[in-house]
Amino acid sequence: MAHVILGLLLIAPQSFYDLIKGFEAGVALFYSASSGSIKRALDTLLARGFIEVASVEAGGRGRKVYHLTDAGREEFHAWMTGEPTGPDLETAALSRLYFLGLLEPVERVAVLRRITARIEADLAALSALDKQLDKHFDALDVPEEHRDLATHQRATLDYGIASHRFALDWFRDHIERHGPPDR
Missing domain, CATH: 1.10.287 (Helix Hairpins)
Known part of the structure; x- marks a missing residue:
């Protein structure tokens, strides 16, 4: 899930709410995630330095918008171009296919x-x-x-x-x- 979030954030900086909507609107075709699992993945990505808070909106909720760091871009690229691993081949294949357009054409x-x-x-x-x-x-x-x-x-x-x-x-x-x- 972390790599899927990196892919979504590579497309555009997003808030937690935006990421949930991104999963519902397209990623759910091949990957199911709860808001809790998305939040845990965001916390892990923050701790590992792959994403950071780009801005915090003023107001009652203080909505955080996340974006990729250079390390996050490198991690996403390494995952995309690496061997598809894990027991669920369909998810490994379709998640890479979904984001394939983010790679250079010569890498695809x-x-x-x-x-x-x-x-x-x-x-x-x-x-x-x-x-x-x-x-x-x-x-x-x-x-x-x-x-x-x-x-x-x-x-x-x-x-x-x-x-x-x-x-x-x-x-x-x-x-x-x-x-x-x-x-």
């Missing part, structure tokens, strides 16, 4: 290729599990009363494989449509 394809490589690796792992289950399914000796359960659990793996295949095709197509022209 490399980011998309790293995402594609992660999808390929995760798909390979799921496919290997699928083959292993195919090979040993009858030997697993699933009790009759759990066969329906096992069938639907297996469907979860099938869905994961199909989802990764779709994502892989989609990102490859996106690279073709928005990558640099071949020379």
Whole structure:
């Protein structure tokens, strides 16, 4: 979440309220966050020196407007151009895609290729599990009363494989449509 906030603040300085609205208006398409989690992330980013208070509005609430520091810009750039990590591939991929336009055009394809490589690796792992289950399914000796359960659990793996295949095709197509022209 911290990197998503950095991306939003790179677009424009914003208040806590503005950030909440930014999550609701677009980021919620791929990332769900409560106001409490946004506030905790802001406090952490402030403590790490990645953001600072740009201004405090006069009045009853003293609304703070936050903006990125140079260290925050560097952290955001390192995250965007680094390997997509974490257990939730979809969030890692879509959060980078959402902010891809903030990078220089020459950097974008490399980011998309790293995402594609992660999808390929995760798909390979799921496919290997699928083959292993195919090979040993009858030997697993699933009790009759759990066969329906096992069938639907297996469907979860099938869905994961199909989802990764779709994502892989989609990102490859996106690279073709928005990558640099071949020379």
